[in-house]
Amino acid sequence: MTRRAIFLDRDGTLNVDVGFTHRVEDLVLEANVGAGLRHLQALGFELIITTNQSGIARGHFSEAEMHAFNEALCDLLTGGGIRIAGIYHCPFHPTAGRGSYRRESELRKPRPGMLLTAASEHRIDLASSFAIGDRLSDVLAGQAAGCRSILVQTGMAGRDEPHLTAEPDFVAADLADAARWVERVLHRRRDAPVLGSVHLAGFSHLTAGRGVAW
């Protein structure tokens, strides 16, 4: 049986992004995250977090502090009946990092390294999977990994990276809206509100080219 995943960005997608978010006391979920994740889980997806954490490279917080925040996030989600299968992070930054953290990395979104590593370790079929995030770099990383991608209009809502251009397969109001679209894709409903003919053509190509059986 094919295992499929939702690759979830963290800050601005799951939790409210206060800027280099790392304090457990700042942990607040974005709107409708619990409902969205439960819906995606019920559709049979593994839930995997992939998160750029350049605050580590910049010296704003330690890897241990990030792990403590992640643990608190997972505890909160577990209380809502949600299981996170894995968390992958990139601590590096190519220009602002200190010491050994200053480097290019295939892990750093928009590159797909975290998703590819997670897919390998969890035996995930990328063509049956989706990436969800609030930045265009999340969309690009998902597409580079061979997933469909969804931009959520929480957090940065795709407005923070003017140097990037990306066309998500769907723009969702929030995670619950994203989950409803994923279900429509699974059911091959023709009324799925894919954004325009360009996306529709790309979607058809992806489906046909990869031989995805939903």
Ligand SMILES: [Mg+2]
């Ligand atoms: Mg984000």
